[in-house]
Amino acid sequence: xxIKRVRLxxxxxxxxxxxxxxxxxxxxxxxxxxxFEQANLLYKENKYAQxxxxxxxxxxxxxxxxxxxxxxxxxxxxxxxxxxAILNYERAKLFIPQDSDVQSNSEYARSLLHISxxxxxxxxxxxxVDRLSSGITINHLTLVVALxxxxxxLLLILKMLRNTDTKFSNACIVILVVILAxxxxxxxxxxxxxxxxxxxxxxxxxxxFEPLESSTTYFTLSEGSKIDVIESSGAWCKIxxxxxxxxxxxxxxxxxxxxx
Amino acid sequence: xxxxxxxSFLLFCFLSTALFAKDINFEAxxxxxxxxxxxxxxxxxxxxxxxxxxAFDLPALDGxxxxxxxxxxxxxxxxxxxxxxxxxxYTLLPLKAGKFRIGPWKFDYKGDTYTSxxxxxxxxxxQAQRSNPQELQGQSAIGDIRDRIxxxxxxxxxxxxxxxxxxxxxxxxxxxxxxxxxQYPIVNHEGFSVAEFGQPKQHQENLGGITYEVLEFETSxxxxxxxxxxxxxxxxxxxxxxxxxxxxxxxxNLDDFFNSGIFEDFLGAYQTQPVSLKSADITVAVLNxxxxxxxxxxxxxxxxxxxxxxxxxxxxxxxxxxxxxxLIKGDGNFNTVAMPEIDVGEHFxxxxxxxxxxxxxxxxxxxxxxxxxxxxxxxxxxxxxLNANTGKYQVITKGPFPIKVSKxxxxxELKIVELRSSGDIPIIKEERLGRDIVYIKPxxxxxxxxxxxxxxxxxxxxxxxxxxxCFIIFSLMRARKQKLKTDTKYARALSAPRxxxxxxxxxxxxxxxxxxxxxxxxxxxxxxxxxxxKFHLPSKSITVSITDDILKTKxxxxxxxxxxKDIFHECDMARYAASELGNEAMQPSLRKLEEIIDYFQKYKx
Numbered sequence: 124x125x126i127k128r129v130r131l132x133x134x135x136x137x138x139x140x141x142x143x144x145x146x147x148x149x150x151x152x153x154x155x156x157x158x159f160e161q162a163n164l165l166y167k168e169n170k171y172a173q174x175x176x177x178x179x180x181x182x183x184x185x186x187x188x189x190x191x192x193x194x195x196x197x198x199x200x201x202x203x204x205x206x207x208a209i210l211n212y213e214r215a216k217l218f219i220p221q222d223s224d225v226q227s228n229s230e231y232a233r234s235l236l237h238i239s240x241x242x243x244x245x246x247x248x249x250x251x252v253d254r255l256s257s258g259i260t261i262n263h264l265t266l267v268v269a270l271x272x273x274x275x276x277l278l279l280i281l282k283m284l285r286n287t288d289t290k291f292s293n294a295c296i297v298i299l300v301v302i303l304a305x306x307x308x309x310x311x312x313x314x315x316x317x318x319x320x321x322x323x324x325x326x327x328x329x330x331x332f333e334p335l336e337s338s339t340t341y342f343t344l345s346e347g348s349k350i351d352v353i354e355s356s357g358a359w360c361k362i363x364x365x366x367x368x369x370x371x372x373x374x375x376x377x378x379x380x381x382x383x
Numbered sequence: 384x385x386x387x388x389x390x391s392f393l394l395f396c397f398l399s400t401a402l403f404a405k406d407i408n409f410e411a412x413x414x415x416x417x418x419x420x421x422x423x424x425x426x427x428x429x430x431x432x433x434x435x436x437x438a439f440d441l442p443a444l445d446g447x448x449x450x451x452x453x454x455x456x457x458x459x460x461x462x463x464x465x466x467x468x469x470x471x472x473y474t475l476l477p478l479k480a481g482k483f484r485i486g487p488w489k490f491d492y493k494g495d496t497y498t499s500x501x502x503x504x505x506x507x508x509x510q511a512q513r514s515n516p517q518e519l520q521g522q523s524a525i526g527d528i529r530d531r532i533x534x535x536x537x538x539x540x541x542x543x544x545x546x547x548x549x550x551x552x553x554x555x556x557x558x559x560x561x562x563x564x565x566q567y568p569i570v571n572h573e574g575f576s577v578a579e580f581g582q583p584k585q586h587q588e589n590l591g592g593i594t595y596e597v598l599e600f601e602t603s604x605x606x607x608x609x610x611x612x613x614x615x616x617x618x619x620x621x622x623x624x625x626x627x628x629x630x631x632x633x634x635x636n637l638d639d640f641f642n643s644g645i646f647e648d649f650l651g652a653y654q655t656q657p658v659s660l661k662s663a664d665i666t667v668a669v670l671n672x673x674x675x676x677x678x679x680x681x682x683x684x685x686x687x688x689x690x691x692x693x694x695x696x697x698x699x700x701x702x703x704x705x706x707x708x709x710l711i712k713g714d715g716n717f718n719t720v721a722m723p724e725i726d727v728g729e730h731f732x733x734x735x736x737x738x739x740x741x742x743x744x745x746x747x748x749x750x751x752x753x754x755x756x757x758x759x760x761x762x763x764x765x766x767x768x769l770n771a772n773t774g775k776y777q778v779i780t781k782g783p784f785p786i787k788v789s790k791x792x793x794x795x796e797l798k799i800v801e802l803r804s805s806g807d808i809p810i811i812k813e814e815r816l817g818r819d820i821v822y823i824k825p826x827x828x829x830x831x832x833x834x835x836x837x838x839x840x841x842x843x844x845x846x847x848x849x850x851x852x853c854f855i856i857f858s859l860m861r862a863r864k865q866k867l868k869t870d871t872k873y874a875r876a877l878s879a880p881r882x883x884x885x886x887x888x889x890x891x892x893x894x895x896x897x898x899x900x901x902x903x904x905x906x907x908x909x910x911x912x913x914x915x916x917k918f919h920l921p922s923k924s925i926t927v928s929i930t931d932d933i934l935k936t937k938x939x940x941x942x943x944x945x946x947x948k949d950i951f952h953e954c955d956m957a958r959y960a961a962s963e964l965g966n967e968a969m970q971p972s973l974r975k976l977e978e979i980i981d982y983f984q985k986y987k988x
Contacts, residue, residue: 152830159827166823182833190828197823218829224821231820265837269847276850280857314838340573343608382833 155186163194171201182382189219193228200232206324206346208232213322213349213380221258236347249308256309264313268306275299316351320380321362323348328377330370334359341370350377407432409497411486412594413475414559417505420477425452427594428488428499429470436497438471439490446483446506447475477506502592528623531558534662536570536617538604542668547685547771548605548716551577553617553662555598556590561624563655568600568619574612574669577604605716606669615664622655672769678778680724684768686715690723692764692781701756701791709747709764715771722747723766723781730758735815753788760785872919879916883909883980887973894969902969903957906976910950913980927951943982946975 162177178195196211212229219225233239256264278296282288323344331338334356342364344350353361353369362377363369408431418424426449430436441449452472486501532555539550553568567580580600588597606612672685691710699705709723722736736749751761763782770777837843867874886909893902915922918933927948934944953972956964 152827155830156827163823163825185833186830187833188828188830190824190826191830194823197820200820224824228820231818262837265843269843272847273850276854279854283857283861310838 152186155181155184159191159194166194166198166201169201171198174198175202187214187218187382189215189217189222189225192218193222193225196225196228196232200228204324205232205236206322206326207378209236209347209349210322210324210378210380213320214382217317217380218260220260233347236345238345238347249312252305252309253312255305256313259309261310261313261317264306264310268303268310271299271303271306275303317381319351319353321350321352321377322380323350323377325376328372330362330364330368330372332370334361334371338371342368344372344376352377352379407436407495407497409488409490409499410589411488411499411502412589412592413502413504416503416592417507418477419507420480422477424475424477424504426473426475426485426502427470428473429468430497431468434467434469436469436490436492441473441488444475444483444485446479446481447477447485447504450474450476475504480506480508482506500589500592528560528658532556532560532562532623532658532660534568534617534619534660536615536662536665538614538665538667540667541665542670543606544670544672544685544769544771544774545607545609546605546683546716546719547769548603548714551602551604551614553580553600553602553619555600555619555621555660556588556595557598558593558595562621563624565598565621566619568617570604570617571613571615571664572604574608574610575604575606575614575667578602606667609669609671611666611668613664614667615662617662619660621658621660623658624655673774673776676776678765678767678776680765681767681769681776682721682724683719684711684715684721684766685719685771686713686717686768687770687772688713688715688720688766688768688779690764690766690779690781692723692784694761694782694784694786697785698787698789699753700789701754702752704750704752705761705786707747707749707751707761707764709749709766710744711746711766712744714743715768717745720745720768722749723764725749725764726762727751728762730754731761733815753786756788756790758786758788875916875919879913880980880984882916883913886912887977887980890973890976894973897966899957899961899964899966899969903954903972906950906972907954910947910954910976910979913983917983939982943979947979950975950979 158177158181162174162181165171165174165177175195175198178191178198181191182195192211192215196208196215199205199211200208209229209232212225212232215222215225216229259267275296278292278299282292282296323346326346328344329340330342330344332341344362344364348364350362350364350372353363355361355374358374359371360374360377361369362372410429410431412427412429414425424447438451438454441451450473452474454469454471482503482505484501484503486499488499490497490499535554535556537552537554539552543549551570553570555565555568570577580602584599584601586597586599588595604614672683689712691712693708695706695708707725711717711720711723717740722738727733730753732752732754734750734752736747739746739748760783763780765778765780767776767778769775867877886905890902890905890909893905911922911925914920914925914929918929920929920933934947950972953964953968
């Protein structure tokens with residue numbers, strides 16, 4: 124009976140591993156890798172425009188990687204397109220959030236544009252979870268939340284089975300619930316940022332009170348500024364700045380962080 | 384001491400006389416340009432810049448009879464500037480209604496001729512419909528108030544370069560109104576950077592023949608982006624003081640407190656009225672810096688500057704510090720002034736300069752370490768700026784500065800040098816690190832398909848319900864188990880059909896083997912246990928009497944009750960008179976039992 128249970132558990136774990144493997148550990152595609160190396164060669168030869176085209180080709184084939192976005196960001200940087208460079212560093216952070224090179228280049232590009240790093244809007248708790256989850260990818264955070272949820276219910280079942288109510292088990296449940304709640308909020312914010320986050324890639328764009336060219340300018344956004352897109356209407360979209368100010372800008376001047 | 388005071392007095396008199404002779408301005412003003420026929424009018428002839436001019440006889444005025452009232456003098460010192468004036472007051476009595484132009488007056492004194500401005504006065508028949516606050520009510524009073532207190536915004540220039548600092552003045556004009564609690568003006572300045580206002584100045588100004596007390600707020604601004612930008616409006620909040628009214632409200636009876644002057648503190652007999660004043664806005668053209676003749680090392684400095692450099696010491700050993708002090712003085716936007724450029728090549732080690740910025744100067748103190756003894760001079764320093772007045776770039780070059788560098792006393796590596804700046808703040812030599820982007824990644828790294836995220840996967844989403852579902856199922860099972868343990872009635876009722884099925888099976892086996900006695904024992908036992916469990920009674924106590932005692936109250940049909948009685952009867956016969964009961968009766972007995980149990984199960988009795 125015991126052997127049967129162990130086999131079942133092992134089977135579930137193997138199935139789980141195969142199911143998750145595409146999300147947490149990706150295989151290297153040799154054809155794509157070859158294209159990537161060719162793009163790197165172009166970069167090394169200071170042919171930045173061609174390197175950009177080569178990196179973009181890989182992206183257009185529907186593949187993404189942190190290193191790919193990072194190298195593309197560097198190419199744009201060398202071309203002087205700092206807004207696009209920051210955009211690609213932001214994309215790279217989605218996959219390799221703990222990479223110090225991405226952080227360093229992103230900060231350097233921002234410093235050249237005199238853009239200070241601003242916290243995303245939200246209460247103290249939200250800012251705390253943002254900071255806590257800044258080094259985790261969306262997939263890993265999803266796993267953490269799923270495991271925390273499963274662990275909470277498993278612990279509750281165990282409590283019922285053993286019919287015990289110890290301080291230790293209660294403390295474990297409280298800790299897991301805190302992890303679950305924080306992880307849930309962090310995951311929600313990361314997903315929101317993924318879908319609404321955008322970077323200004325033009326030198327300067329005016330944010331207006333209405334989605335009209337003739338409307339009064341409320342504030343001006345400089346290249347590399349990070350914004351949230353709230354809604355779109357034709358060629359215009361309603362955006363929110365880090366300080367909560369809301370206005371309408373022309374879509375042509377910005378690019379979404381999520382590749383579409 | 385007495386001698387010093389005497390000479391100071393003489394000097395003051397001399398300076399005063401010198402000042403008086405320099406700029407004398409002759410000005411005529413009246414307190415109101417619209418009067419009624421029976422109302423006297425006060426005419427003031429003021430000589431600004433002197434107190435020594437006597438009164439003169441006014442020539443005959445058309446429509447007025449004039450009477451000299453007397454002189455009064457005024458002297459003020461504002462920011463070290465001495466100003467003085469003498470005003471000769473006259474009372475004019477209107478003789479007829481109409482519009483009269485009086486003046487300009489000419490006055491000769493000590494060989495100089497002074498000419499005043501002309502005034503136009505309207506004399507109305509009866510009660511004048513003029514700006515007499517005693518007569519004004521409602522909207523007209525407010526309109527009048529706006530003529531007597533208003534705000535004006537005046538930039539130094541209306542066409543400026545990006546980052547060029549321009550003076551900005553906001554003037555509050557008040558004509559014989561009591562005003563207090565004046566707040567600093569707020570200027571709408573989108574696209575501009577406006578500095579804070581300094582201490583306001585107060586003076587008098589004549590506009591259209593009416594003398595205003597003027598409070599002048601000064602600051603400066605510069606454009607942050609190019610284009611035709613709106614500066615202003617300026618807004619200023621203050622309180623108007625009016626005499627408390629018993630019957631009439633608003634701004635009436637304002638003349639009652641005219642004589643009190645402005646900015647005067649009133650006592651309980653007066654009330655305050657908050658007023659928010661707004662000036663008109665002004666369009667300022669902010670221009671890009673000219674590209675023509677722009678020096679290569681131009682770093683954005685705009686203004687009119689002078690540049691001085693000093694180098695010390697001029698004789699040093701290799702590795703010893705040389706301090707270059709650059710001082711840029713003048714008028715302009717010092718935020719745009721960067722360290723003057725110096726090209727020292729690889730012969731010097733250069734440290735970050737210490738920068739000190741003041742209102743009209745900016746100094747840079749830079750330390751250089753000569754790295755070899757062949758150096759003979761410090762190269763020239765170049766500072767370029769755009770002169771906003773001329774619109775042309777200017778380049779000032781200083782140096783080169785000859786120096787003598789000797790060999791170090793000890794042949795050793797450069798030591799860490801501790802320098803002392805002018806403020807005695809120790810400076811520790813720091814390594815200057817370069818900055819650029821980190822190189823590209825050689826490998827593609829982990830790759831995945833675009834938009835493929837775990838949280839979007841349907842299977843993963845479905846699996847999230849699993850732990851919760853397990854928890855719910857387990858909780859229900861546990862609750863049922865708990866109930867079976869604690870609720871005997873429920874447990875017996877639940878087990879009754881299962882036990883009945885077993886009993887019927889046993890009876891069928893006995894029937895197959897034609898064991899009559901065992902068959903009826905099983906039938907009786909099954910019926911007893913089933914009814915006992917069903918109605919939560921001791922099984923052994925179940926007899927045929929149950930049909931009358933319990934089942935009749937449950938509204939069970941008669942044929943069911945009859946079948947029940949028959950079974951009990953047949954069982955009794957099998958036990959006590961088995962010979963009278965044939966084997967052929969067994970099958971119907973079993974059927975009756977099954978029908979009874981089916982009925983009880985079906986109708987949940």
